[in-house]
Amino acid sequence: GAGVSQSPRYKVAKRGQDVALRCDPISGHVSLFWYQQALGQGPEFLTYFQNEAQLDKSGLPSDRFFAERPEGSVSTLKIQRTQQEDSAVYLCASSLGGLSPQHFGDGTRLSIL
Amino acid sequence: AQKITQTQPGMFVQEKEAVTLDCTYDTSDPSYGLFWYKQPSSGEMIFLIYQGSYDQQNATEGRYSLNFQKARKSANLVISASQLGDSAMYFCAITAQGAQKLVFGQGTRLTINP
Numbered sequence: 612g613a614g615v616s617q618s619p620r621y622k623v624a625k626r627g628q629d630v631a632l633r634c635d636p637i638s639g640h641v642s643l644f645w646y647q648q649a650l651g652q653g654p655e656f657l658t659y660f661q662n663e664a665q666l667d668k669s670g671l672p673s674d675r676f677f678a679e680r681p682e683g684s685v686s687t688l689k690i691q692r693t694q695q696e697d698s699a700v701y702l703c704a705s706s707l708g709g710l711s712p713q714h715f716g717d718g719t720r721l722s723i724l
Numbered sequence: 725a726q727k728i729t730q731t732q733p734g735m736f737v738q739e740k741e742a743v744t745l746d747c748t749y750d751t752s753d754p755s756y757g758l759f760w761y762k763q764p765s766s767g768e769m770i771f772l773i774y775q776g777s778y779d780q781q782n783a784t785e786g787r788y789s790l791n792f793q794k795a796r797k798s799a800n801l802v803i804s805a806s807q808l809g810d811s812a813m814y815f816c817a818i819t820a821q822g823a824q825k826l827v828f829g830q831g832t833r834l835t836i837n838p
Contacts, residue, residue: 644825653728653815653828654769667825702769704826710757710776710819713826715769 613637615716617703623722624693632688632719636705643686644713645678646702654702660686661708693723726751726818728829735834737806744791745801745832747816755821758799760790763813763831772814775799803834811836 616635646654656670662683680686704713727750737743760772783790791800817826
């Protein structure tokens with residue numbers, strides 16, 4: 612009965628480094644979403660999976676951002692050659708699909724120095 | 725495309741009073757869902773309440789109710805008998821049947837005063 616689990620909770624990286632953020636969704640949830648939340652703003656959509664298929668990646672800001680969900684469960688968001696503007700909270704959410712509510716993890720706060 | 729507008733950056737309310745947080749939306753999709761989330765200072769995003777576009781009655785969940793006026797494209801959140809623990813950011817969001825993703829408003833910071 613666990614909720615969405617994200618790790619790490621905090622990540623500090625130097626500009627130019629690669630980072631990987633993990634999301635473990637609620638068991639049985641077929642839909643998985645990644646959002647980026649800048650300070651004082653609402654979350655903004657990055658990408659969406661239905662099972663292992665990435666059906667929408669229209670929100671990824673550049674080709675430095677890459678997400679995968681190879682077995683339809685755990686997902687990883689990877690950011691290559693990080694830049695200062697990548698500093699944000701990255702939220703993962705999962706749902707049963709359709710219009711059912713999305714349930715969020717606690718997020719990963721990424722700081723790029 | 726969907727859009728959410730929350731016009732109240734901040735609200736201050738006395739404990740035990742009711743509070744209404746405003747949300748208007750725009751969408752061309754006939755089937756959509758409206759959601760409210762609470763985000764305390766600790767950062768987690770907590771689902772509060774959902775309203776479907778075809779639902780005839782306003783949604784209620786405990787102290788939360790959603791005042792859904794489809795013709796006005798508004799989906800205001802009403803919190804009755806506010807508590808100190810209600811102090812948080814509140815986000816209104818919309819999703820359409822085909823799009824799946826949530827589109828959020830800018831949020832309203834609610835502060836409950838003792």
